[in-house]
Amino acid sequence: MKWRHEQDEVDIVIVGAGAAGGVLAKELSEAGLQVVVLDAGPWRDPQKDFASDELAMKSLAWEDTRFVDGTDPLTMGHNNSGRGIGGGTQHFTGVFLRFHESDFKTKSIDGVGEDWPIHYKDLEPYYSKIEKEIAVSGPKHFPWGNFNGPYPYPERDPLSPNAYMFQKGCESLGIQSAATPVAILSAPFEGRPPCINRGFCNQGCMPNAKFSTLIVQIPKAIKAGAEVLSDCMVTQIEVNDNAKATGVLFVHNGVTYRQRAKTVILSAYVVETPRLLLHSANTQFPDGLANSSGWVGRAIMPHSSHDVYAKFDQEVRLYKGSPVLASTQDFYESDLRRGFARGYTIHAQGSRPVGMAQGISKSIEGPVWGEKLRQVMLDYNHYGRLTMVGEVLPHWNNFVSLSDEKDDNGMPRAAVTFSYCDNDRKLIDHAVDNMKLILQAAGGQIEYVVPDTAHLMGGCRMGNNPATSIVNSYGQSHDIPNLFICDASIFVTSSGGNPTNTVMALAARTADYIIDLATSSHKLHNGLYSSR
Numbered sequence: 001m002k003w004r005h006e007q008d009e010v011d012i013v014i015v016g017a018g019a020a021g022g023v024l025a026k027e028l029s030e031a032g033l034q035v036v037v038l039d040a041g042p043w044r045d046p047q048k049d050f051a052s053d054e055l056a057m058k059s060l061a062w063e064d065t066r067f068v069d070g071t072d073p074l075t076m077g078h079n080n081s082g083r084g085i086g087g088g089t090q091h092f093t094g095v096f097l098r099f100h101e102s103d104f105k106t107k108s109i110d111g112v113g114e115d116w117p118i119h120y121k122d123l124e125p126y127y128s129k130i131e132k133e134i135a136v137s138g139p140k141h142f143p144w145g146n147f148n149g150p151y152p153y154p155e156r157d158p159l160s161p162n163a164y165m166f167q168k169g170c171e172s173l174g175i176q177s178a179a180t181p182v183a184i185l186s187a188p189f190e191g192r193p194p195c196i197n198r199g200f201c202n203q204g205c206m207p208n209a210k211f212s213t214l215i216v217q218i219p220k221a222i223k224a225g226a227e228v229l230s231d232c233m234v235t236q237i238e239v240n241d242n243a244k245a246t247g248v249l250f251v252h253n254g255v256t257y258r259q260r261a262k263t264v265i266l267s268a269y270v271v272e273t274p275r276l277l278l279h280s281a282n283t284q285f286p287d288g289l290a291n292s293s294g295w296v297g298r299a300i301m302p303h304s305s306h307d308v309y310a311k312f313d314q315e316v317r318l319y320k321g322s323p324v325l326a327s328t329q330d331f332y333e334s335d336l337r338r339g340f341a342r343g344y345t346i347h348a349q350g351s352r353p354v355g356m357a358q359g360i361s362k363s364i365e366g367p368v369w370g371e372k373l374r375q376v377m378l379d380y381n382h383y384g385r386l387t388m389v390g391e392v393l394p395h396w397n398n399f400v401s402l403s404d405e406k407d408d409n410g411m412p413r414a415a416v417t418f419s420y421c422d423n424d425r426k427l428i429d430h431a432v433d434n435m436k437l438i439l440q441a442a443g444g445q446i447e448y449v450v451p452d453t454a455h456l457m458g459g460c461r462m463g464n465n466p467a468t469s470i471v472n473s474y475g476q477s478h479d480i481p482n483l484f485i486c487d488a489s490i491f492v493t494s495s496g497g498n499p500t501n502t503v504m505a506l507a508a509r510t511a512d513y514i515i516d517l518a519t520s521s522h523k524l525h526n527g528l529y530s531s532r
């Protein structure tokens with residue numbers, strides 16, 4: 001393999017070209033830094049490689065074997081990972097929400113979780129910047145949280161039949177609902193067309209109406225001089241005797257190569273980032289890199305994401321339109337009278353037929369198989385569905401570790417341990433009850449509740465205290481100052497809303513910090529600065 005910067009010690013190497021990696025690549029290369037991005041997966045062309053095929057497009061996920069355990073083992077794969085240029089943004093649903101002020105202070109406010117070392121106001125300018133750059137479509141007035149609109153682009157219109165059904169149910173119960181802010185265009189933008197309601201957002205958006213870093217940030221990074229390499233699996237972060245990162249080793253077509261760099265940034269997501277740090281252990285860092293606290297891999301969180309299906313006399317047609325187009329955050333903030341802390345968002349969320357069949361086959365009402373499944377699916381057009389995005393609290397006992405089994409590159413496979421706590425379960429019960437009420441108020445008959453999770457976060461959390469966190473609020477490792485971590489793994493708590501706007505806002509903030517260091521007297525690259 002030949003690449004432009006093969007012989008160079010570049011300014012920055014970024015591991016992972018997903019939500020965070022794409023933003024970093026664009027910002028840092030546009031600032032004039034020499035950037036190489038390595039992604040383990042392929043480089044897809046939306047028009048050729050995104051098919052209207054639910055099963056084939058499962059391949060957009062990270063499909064390597066991972067071992068799962070705990071009392072609530074996570075289902076790994078399509079629903080919580082991405083692989084390839086664009087990462088998870090290739091097939092994410094596009095819901096684009098901001099966290100609320102309370103999300104950054106759960107310990108102070110509710111006595112649960114942990115406080116972040118930043119406030120909402122630290123991210124506010126970055127949320128605005130990202131939303132503008134990708135022309136998020138949203139309502140003129142968003143009723144919840146610190147930002148109430150308007151969004152850069154008008155809300156999607158029309159919504160889907162499932163969204164209208166949801167809004168009808170909410171209205172009759174006095175619950176507020178609104179059109180969901182989405183990273184899917186409602187009008188043309190930068191040569192991209194508005195959404196045509198094809199509905200295959202989770203299979204990759206063929207017409208490019210839905211944002212992904214594959215089509216937005218990465219091309220801009222390349223234009224600014226970044227070198228972006230696909231099918232390059234990073235297997236090791238190299239560190240010298242002065243505890244300074246010197247670059248990475250990566251495997252392409254079975255051959256190992258080295259990319260030297262003055263600064264290494266890991267943006268490989270919640271399982272692979274800790275895996276890389278743990279696997280890069282050496283005599284100087286026997287427990288893994290950046291792990292003097294012992295917290296690498298710890299406190300991972302999914303969102304609880306139970307679905308409720310109801311059957312209606314009239315047709316709903318869950319396949320129509322973008323999957324999520326209406327939501328409520330009326331249950332987002334803590335209300336301790338409910339018997340649990342924190343809260344959740346409810347989305348009207350469409351489903352394509354295979355997704356529904358797979359979902360209801362695992363419903364808590366008992367397995368739906370064979371002839372029964374066939375009969376239900378014959379009535380597919382009459383089903384409506386709601387989904388929750390529930391806050392899951394961070395716990396030390398939920399973690400990523402290295403198993404004894406190795407993959408083809410000789411790296412230990414990841415093991416992922418997860419169990420809900422009592423608070424998580426009470427929150428889920430509350431959300432499921434409310435979803436049932438809304439569906440019933442809209443005229444539906446409740447049929448199936450399907451337990452699920454989505455959106456991994458945590459595992460390398462940020463904090464001011466090096467004894468209980470891995471990185472500072474800019475993603476800079478407490479132990480190795482020229483090693484940064486910037487992806488969903490640095491989340492301290494999970495919030496009750498979809499995370500990618502926050503992943504990208506954090507990445508834009510980290511980029512500004514690195515650019516500042518590189519251009520200031522701190523001298524980013526000769527180790528004269530400290531992470532504290």
Ligand SMILES: Cc1cc2nc3c(=O)[nH]c(=O)nc-3n(C[C@H](O)[C@H](O)[C@H](O)COP(=O)(O)OP(=O)(O)OC[C@H]3O[C@@H](n4cnc5c(N)ncnc54)[C@H](O)[C@@H]3O)c2cc1C
Pocket residue numbers: 015016017018019020021038039040041078079080081082083084085086087088089091092093094095096097202232233234235267268269270272273276455486487488489498499500501503
């Ligand atoms: C089906 C689905 C629907 C979703 N819907 C929403 C939604 O509606 N709204 C929302 O806010 N969020 C949603 N998400 C979550 C969203 O995709 C993630 O929050 C986001 O992509 C995380 O960004 P990241 O940069 O941390 O990681 P990713 O975007 O996953 O990027 C990580 C990248 O690192 C690469 N990588 C990993 N290990 C290595 C290695 N060793 N060497 C080289 N490269 C490596 C991977 O190939 C990948 O491309 C959804 C996710 C899925 C899967």
